[in-house]
Amino acid sequence: MIWDKAAECMRDGEREKLQLERLKASIGRAYKNVPYYKKRFDTMKVKPGDIRNLKDISKLPFTSKTDLREGYPFGLFAVPRKEIVEVHTSSGTTGKPTVSGYTKKDIEIWGEVVARALTMCGATKDDIIQNGYGYGLFTGGLGVHYGAQRIGATVVPVSAGQTKRHLDIMQDFGSTILTCTPSYALYLTEAVVEAGINIKKLKLKAGCFGAEMWTDRMRDEIEKRFHLIALNIYGLTEIIGPGVAQECEQKNGLHICEDHFYPEVISPETLEPLPDGEKGELVFTTLTRDGMPMIRFRTRDITTLRRERCKCGRTLVRMDRVTGRTDDMLKIRGVLIFPSQIEKALLEVKGVEPHYQIIVTRPQHLDEIEVQVETSKKLFSDEIRHLEEVKKRIEKHIENSIGLRVKVTLVEPKTLPRSEGKAKRVIDKRQL
């Protein structure tokens, strides 16, 4: 099922024409109405009129999270404040939160792109969508809510946490689609087993999981335990929220709603645009957002864009599952690694539970990584020798995959923190 065939299956040439038209209009508005953009354009000696084709976008300045903070709270709005009908903010864990403002039309577009995403997960009017994303300033809850309503599905706004309620509703209402973070989905699978609920009696058919990094192994695990198809959703508050991109049933990358959000991949070092198929940092320019146009926003997310046709029939470009962030990159003994690489290697070892924590220390001028892994019934043996072997096997496997020696510590089941939102996987104790 495709929500908006005309938009999602548009011919390349036609779409590029539309993108250029929208890009010009959006940049024009930003330059005229947002002093911040005008200043940046003027410093770089570039005018909106310099944009004659899509490639010209590389002449424009980047926008970073820091820039957004400088405009806190409403400095980047391109319309009078009274036109803004809703605001959201990022979590603000690394400083002042960034504010995102939406006009009535922006909210409609948001609902529209999330409707596309949920349709990719198989949602129709007949579905009951159990929404486990947090409602509030976080865009997850309301974003999915608007999309579900656009489709006409029944949305149950449970919000994040409240595990007991989730379990009750899942059984009593017969929810067919679950939306939440993948780590919370995994947590729910455990809670279901603990509560003695028969999975076969649940009606869940699909899960729309995102808002944090996860892996195909985690997907397999969730699908196996919950008997559903688990698909990846992507988005960010600065651009609109969830629904910027979504995986279709082909599980072959996420289709970006590029008629609304123009993607580029750049080299995080040189900041030069990279051709399709090359890995780098994802950058977005909004094409239709009135309240707060975003020009070349650096997402810090690492991915690759792929233009090859998808079997689902959509022509929208696909991005790979995000495998790291430029600001999450760990530099260990001079080697750049992403926590997701460790996770991937770890989960390839048979019997390992997807619950782990990475602790980086520097005891004597040398970085050390400790990976804490929860013991499971499958891993545990009553002989020291076997447990030591398990440890060594995991250590060896990680070392072979990332090229760095790590120390694996087995910890007791369910002792590592379970998050109900974004999982905190890395603790960097180095004092640099």
Next chain:
Amino acid sequence: MEVKQISLFLENKKGRLWEAMDVLAKAKINIRALSIADTSDFGILRLIVPDPDKAKKVLTKSNFAFRENDVIAVEVSDSPGGLAGVLKILTDADINVEYMYAFIEKSGKKAVVVLRTDSINKGKTALKKAGVAVLSANKVYTL
């Protein structure tokens, strides 16, 4: 029925042994025998209790990683050479002992040795053949 032993995974952390014992104490489970094997990071606590099923239930509820294994319990005389005699039988039969621990019966005349051999069946057969008193599960649980 084989003698069942429960092995618990414990992190080498202050208070964990007590927590495990507390779970059993609250469930009113008495311990017949126990031993601990430890490394720098973790330990394995091996237990023999009269009601292994009940112990398994409470341990699961408290999220412990554990495993149930069959072990052999034999009675030997509490005198020099008692244990050596048993081990000689196993050595002669080419059976490897993975681990063992012993305790003294209340009467003080006999000692009970709990053994885990690479093959429980072979171990049991060899010991029985040599005339060693292999104890039944019920006997061990009520010692």
